[in-house]
Amino acid sequence: xxxxxxxxxxxxxxxxxxxxxxxxxxxxxxxxxxxxxxxxxxxxxxxxxxxxxxxxxxxxxxxxxxxxxxxxxxxxxxxxxxxxxxxxxxxxxxxxxxxxxxxxxxxxxxxxxxxxxxxxxxxxxxxxxxxxxxxxxxxxxxxxxxxxxxxxxxxxxxxxxxxxxxxxxxxxxxxxxxxxxxxxxxxxxxxxxxxxxxxxxxxxxxxxxxxxxxxxxxxxxxxxxxxxxxxxxxxxxxxxxxxxxxxxx
Amino acid sequence: xxxxxxxxxxxxxxxxxxxxxxxxxxxxxxxxxxxxxxxxxxxxxxxxxxxxxxxxxxxxxxxxxxxxxxxxxxxxxxxxxxxxxxxxxxxxxxxxxxxxxxxxxxxxxxxxxxxxxxxxxxxxxxxxxxxxxxxxxxxxxxxxxxxxxxxxxxxxxxxxxxxxxxxxxxxxxxxxxxxxxxxxxxxxxxxxxxxxxxxxxxxxxxxxxxxxxxxxxxxxxxxxxxxxxxxxxxxxxxxxxxxxxxxxxxxxxxxxxxxxxxxxxxxxxxxxx
Ligand SMILES: Nc1ncnc2c1ncn2[C@@H]1O[C@H](COP(=O)(O)OP(=O)(O)O)[C@@H](O)[C@H]1O
Ligand SMILES: [Mg+2]
Numbered sequence: 001x002x003x004x005x006x007x008x009x010x011x012x013x014x015x016x017x018x019x020x021x022x023x024x025x026x027x028x029x030x031x032x033x034x035x036x037x038x039x040x041x042x043x044x045x046x047x048x049x050x051x052x053x054x055x056x057x058x059x060x061x062x063x064x065x066x067x068x069x070x071x072x073x074x075x076x077x078x079x080x081x082x083x084x085x086x087x088x089x090x091x092x093x094x095x096x097x098x099x100x101x102x103x104x105x106x107x108x109x110x111x112x113x114x115x116x117x118x119x120x121x122x123x124x125x126x127x128x129x130x131x132x133x134x135x136x137x138x139x140x141x142x143x144x145x146x147x148x149x150x151x152x153x154x155x156x157x158x159x160x161x162x163x164x165x166x167x168x169x170x171x172x173x174x175x176x177x178x179x180x181x182x183x184x185x186x187x188x189x190x191x192x193x194x195x196x197x198x199x200x201x202x203x204x205x206x207x208x209x210x211x212x213x214x215x216x217x218x219x220x221x222x223x224x225x226x227x228x229x230x231x232x233x234x235x236x237x238x239x240x241x242x243x244x245x246x247x248x249x
Numbered sequence: 250x251x252x253x254x255x256x257x258x259x260x261x262x263x264x265x266x267x268x269x270x271x272x273x274x275x276x277x278x279x280x281x282x283x284x285x286x287x288x289x290x291x292x293x294x295x296x297x298x299x300x301x302x303x304x305x306x307x308x309x310x311x312x313x314x315x316x317x318x319x320x321x322x323x324x325x326x327x328x329x330x331x332x333x334x335x336x337x338x339x340x341x342x343x344x345x346x347x348x349x350x351x352x353x354x355x356x357x358x359x360x361x362x363x364x365x366x367x368x369x370x371x372x373x374x375x376x377x378x379x380x381x382x383x384x385x386x387x388x389x390x391x392x393x394x395x396x397x398x399x400x401x402x403x404x405x406x407x408x409x410x411x412x413x414x415x416x417x418x419x420x421x422x423x424x425x426x427x428x429x430x431x432x433x434x435x436x437x438x439x440x441x442x443x444x445x446x447x448x449x450x451x452x453x454x455x456x457x458x459x460x461x462x463x464x465x466x467x468x469x470x471x472x473x474x475x476x477x478x479x480x481x482x483x484x485x486x487x488x489x490x491x492x493x494x495x496x497x498x499x500x501x502x503x504x505x506x507x508x509x510x511x512x513x514x515x516x517x518x519x520x521x522x
Pocket of ligand 1: 013014016020038039040041042043044045046047
């Protein structure tokens, strides 16, 4: 069964003249590594923010594991979000805080509010956070301040923060666009390794066609709020790119 | 095009010169009108200079015995009112800072999405901030009677408004990235505020509270003039009894106290930000 089904997704931002998404259909099977390509403004960020309900669509369906995710509210919505990890172009860490504190924030969806309020995590949570840091190659960095790390290291911290959520889907909004080519490739390789070993489903926006070809099991091309291509990376050729990016690209 | 741009600067400079002249004339006109309305004449300052000098002479203790009396007998008796002044400033600042916290949340557009609540909170803070502290003090004296209590109330309201306004502006300027990341991870609103917002604004908040404390120490020294407690009440008393030497000592001690607190607080603030 599909992990996630998106049907007829439409988004219009307040005050905008046109829809940011114009009827997007999409199905994700468990274990896929899907990369989303498309020119800037195509709606890539909007699409993944709809999936974890950070952006409210005007219409359309989101079905998670057979259940309607559009109706979720309050505690149910939070419990839905914690099953979905998310990483970002700008990493989005709290720079002043130590690495371990940043990773533990991935557990917020699980700890009771009063526990989090007094900053108490169980030994199990801390152990998981340390494991996740080791997993991304940052064992020993627990007490370093996030702001003292390099870009690649910060993205690794962000991945560890997502991993302690025990997610079933990982969303990425151009997670390697801010990194040099070598580091970008290393981060993509880390995501691919997590995808293979844990079977964690990936939906990653990219602006590099080469990286999508190298790592994706499936590529989705978004163009002006619509799916213009959906297929294996081997089929991403010149004519597909023209379709997705327009003739200028 | 090139000739034009070479000609342009002198033209604008002429324009700027004319503008400067107009502004200068406008300022002079406003000053003149205000001086006339308040019957303030620079001439009077010069003409009546001897009165000021005479007053200063009366304030200045003229012999050694007076100095010894004032410094060893009178000054120690000011301890209690001075401590009361500081207590008023401390209580007003702390209570204002605590009360400001909920208003910071309500008056920050990235924490309060309801536009009506947000606008109302912002407007209230701006309104409360526009009323001078001494006016608050007079109002509270009228409401609850003489003494330090109305002074504390006045500083509380004023501090709350300033701290809430400055802090909410800082909250609105925080990096929105961590907020989005925590929201995406299923964090509650309280968790997002505690972990993504507070670490970013706490040093600024503390520095605003210290800044307001500096203002409050200054204000609390004159609260007594409207009957709201502290050293100002002693100053008022000494002036009404024509005890100018004693008044002079009070002013001198106030100056030293305010300067010392300003200096210490500014040092701490410089380290925070
Ligand atoms: N918060 C917003 N408010 C209004 N319009 C937005 C907002 N975010 C994105 N948009 C618009 O929606 C469209 C899709 O944007 P986005 O999803 O960010 O595209 P991409 O990530 O592919 O660059 C663009 O036209 C963009 O200008
Ligand atoms: Mg984007």
